[in-house]
Amino acid sequence: MANVWVEGLLSSSPRISLSSISITKAHQHMASLWRAAMGSTQANADDYDGVEFWGTPERSGWLTKQGEYIKTWRRRWFVLKQGKVFWFKESAVTRASRPRGVIPVANCLTVKGAEDRINREFAFELSTRNETMYFIADSEKEKEDWINSIGRSIVQHSRSVTDNEILDYDSRK
Numbered sequence: 819m820a821n822v823w824v825e826g827l828l829s830s831s832p833r834i835s836l837s838s839i840s841i842t843k844a845h846q847h848m849a850s851l852w853r854a855a856m857g858s859t860q861a862n863a864d865d866y867d868g869v870e871f872w873g874t875p876e877r878s879g880w881l882t883k884q885g886e887y888i889k890t891w892r893r894r895w896f897v898l899k900q901g902k903v904f905w906f907k908e909s910a911v912t913r914a915s916r917p918r919g920v921i922p923v924a925n926c927l928t929v930k931g932a933e934d935r936i937n938r939e940f941a942f943e944l945s946t947r948n949e950t951m952y953f954i955a956d957s958e959k960e961k962e963d964w965i966n967s968i969g970r971s972i973v974q975h976s977r978s979v980t981d982n983e984i985l986d987y988d989s990r991k
Contacts (some may be wrong), residue, residue, distance in 0.1 A: 866920065867902070872911050875899045877967040880909070882954040886919075891954070894918065898967055901975035903944075921951070924975040929968045931961065944968060 877898040882891050883905060894905040901924060904917040925946045932943040932952055940955040942965050955961035 866904075866917075867900075867922075869900045869902050869904075870913075871897050871899055871902070871904045871917065872913050872915060873899070876971065877964065878909075878911075879960060879964075880956065881905075881960075881964065884952045886951075896953075896964075898923075898964075898971060901971055903968065921946075922975075923968060923971045926968070926972050929965050929972065931965065 875897045880893055881896050882893050884891055895909040897904045903921040905919050906915055906917055926944055928945045932941040933939060936952055938954050940958060940961045942953055942961050944951045955964055
């Protein structure tokens with residue numbers, strides 16, 4: 819069994835109950851309908867947090883992504899930089915480029931292979947509390963490289979423990 823990034827930790831046995839899957843799917847569908855009705859399909863400049871996505875990325879490359887509202891598959895250029903996954907229609911990303919979307923990895927819980935789940939070779943999924951997004955790489959190596967890069971970024975940008983929550987037991991003596 820492949821390793822799975824779960825809430826910033828490496829685990830080899832994810833646990834999900836069947837009832838939570840159906841509730842999650844219903845919630846995802848309702849959230850998707852709400853976003854479509856509110857017109858929030860484009861990334862906002864506020865989502866970039868000053869990240870210069872046109873500069874040297876941690877990882878970049880072509881992936882095929884399933885659409886959020888209309889579930890068609892589209893090839894997009896992805897850029898992972900400073901805890902954000904951006905995607906574009908073209909690979910020539912400049913300061914003037916506008917991302918088609920952005921995912922803050924701090925909101926992500928898991929990244930793992932998904933070939934069996936969606937019946938597509940080189941597929942992987944990225945999950946937040948509200949939705950699961952599916953991607954297809956061009957090869958097994960590309961898929962593993964994306965999973966590892968995003969997994970590392972999830973750990974680096976995890977909000978699970980902040981500096982204020984760290985207890986130093988040695989200082990309490």
